[in-house]
Structure formats: structure tokens, C-alpha cells
Amino acid sequence: MSEAKRSRPDESDQASTLDRRGFLSIAIGFVLSFAYLGTALRFLYPPSARTAETQKVGRPDDFVPGKPRLVTYTGAGVGDGVYIVRREDHWDAFDLHCTHLECPVGWYERTGEFLCPCHGSSFDISGRNLGGPAPGPLRRHLVEVRGDGVYVGGLIT
Numbered sequence: 262m263s264e265a266k267r268s269r270p271d272e273s274d275q276a277s278t279l280d281r282r283g284f285l286s287i288a289i290g291f292v293l294s295f296a297y298l299g300t301a302l303r304f305l306y307p308p309s310a311r312t313a314e315t316q317k318v319g320r321p322d323d324f325v326p327g328k329p330r331l332v333t334y335t336g337a338g339v340g341d342g343v344y345i346v347r348r349e350d351h352w353d354a355f356d357l358h359c360t361h362l363e364c365p366v367g368w369y370e371r372t373g374e375f376l377c378p379c380h381g382s383s384f385d386i387s388g389r390n391l392g393g394p395a396p397g398p399l400r401r402h403l404v405e406v407r408g409d410g411v412y413v414g415g416l417i418t
């Protein structure tokens with residue numbers, strides 16, 4: 262009888278274990294919440310072109326005039342898609358996200374438009390919105406050609 266009593270865990274040990282588990286769960290929850298909040302704020306409020314780093318995304322010859330090419334820009338702290346558009350007389354860099362509800366737009370060669378799969382907004386090769394619920398043109402990133410490199414920076418619009 263006393264043997265059986267010894268093998269059962271003490272109630273105070275169980276309470277202590279639950280307290281430690283509860284504390285660890287709360288601590289991990291706080292850490293994850295802050296990490297998620299930081300990432301979400303960087304996404305919603307990315308650094309401007311003045312504070313974001315510029316990043317080399319290729320050489321000028323890597324970009325075919327009139328054919329948008331998607332690159333990854335990490336200068337604002339998180340990986341973000343940017344379409345680089347080489348034109349005859351200038352370069353454009355458009356943020357991947359639709360100005361309606363931030364879905365990623367895709368370039369469709371056949372129609373010559375950026376199309377948003379979520380609610381059907383479309384944008385021309387200059388980023389102007391052509392149709393759908395998007396309230397404005399695609400946002401622009403800083404883009405510069407320096408020497409043998411094409412550099413992308415933070416958002417400028």
C-alpha cells in the first residue's frame with residue numbers, strides 16, 4: 262500500500278510542472294509574437310528609399326528591354342519581389358504587391374499586363390492600373406544602373 266503511494270507523483274510536483282510549462286508557453290508566445298509583429302510591421306511599413314539599402318540584382322545585359330523580370334530585394338530586411346523593367350530610355354522597378362490588398366501580381370507576356378489573381382486588377386508595363394479594384398498604380402522602388410550593375414532600393418512611391 263505504501264509502495265503504491267510512493268509511485269504516484271506528488272500533487273505539488275504536478276502543480277510545479279504545470280507552472281513551469283505554463284511559464285514556458287507564455288514566454289515562447291511572447292518571443293514569437295514580437296518576432297511576428299516585427300516582420301509584419303516591416304512588411305506593412307517598409308523603410309523608405311532613404312533608409313533602405315540598395316542591392317545589386319544583376320547586370321544590365323541580364324534584362325531584356327520591354328520584358329519585366331522578377332528579382333528578390335532584401336535591402337529592407339525581408340525578401341520582397343520587385344519587377345525590373347528595362348525600357349529604351351529608362352528603368353522602372355515595381356513592387357510585386359497589388360495596391361488593392363497586397364496579393365502578388367504576375368506579368369503576362371501574352372496580354373502585356375501585370376495581373377492580380379485575387380480580384381482581377383490589371384496594370385500596364387508602366388505600372389498604371391487599368392482595371393479592377395486596385396486604387397492606384399503599382400508602387401515603385403528606387404532603381405539605378407551603376408557601372409556593370411543594376412541596383413534596387415526601397416520604395417519611392
Ligand code: FES
Pocket residue numbers: 359360361362363364377378379380381382393394395
Ligand atoms: S489584391 Fe489585387 S485586386 Fe485585390
